[in-house]
């Protein structure tokens with residue numbers, strides 16, 4: 441029997457804007473996450489980077505057992521595991537570049553959407569200020585006209 445062809449689509453590419461906006465892409469407590477395992481889980485699922493972390497305290501990498509302050513939490517199926525930033529590339533090679541690029545693209549997309557939201561939130565204030573300014577310019581203009589052309 442033929443296996444269904446799995447699309448070569450990265451995880452975050454397939455996540456909608458709306459869903460991405462509601463996600464946290466960083467964690468300051470990777471050890472506090474649910475479903476954290478200390479060995480790479482079995483299974484056919486393709487892992488993806490779920491969070492990045494950048495900590496004061498170090499956490500242990502699943503691969504080298506060293507302590508890292510910077511790294512990623514990878515998700516594979518229902519499990520999460522911690523990968524230090526150096527090990528990812530060493531172990532997964534080009535694949536890890538893909539995982540990291542997919543994640544970075546999601547971070548950039550989320551950042552852009554949050555900026556747009558923030559600008560949209562400020563628009564009414566800006567428009568109000570603009571209307572007031574136009575009103576002031578009009579009254580100054582009228583005053584100048586009145587001074588130049590006295591009745």
Ligand SMILES: [Zn+2]
Nearest residue numbers: 501504524527
């Ligand atoms: Zn490591």
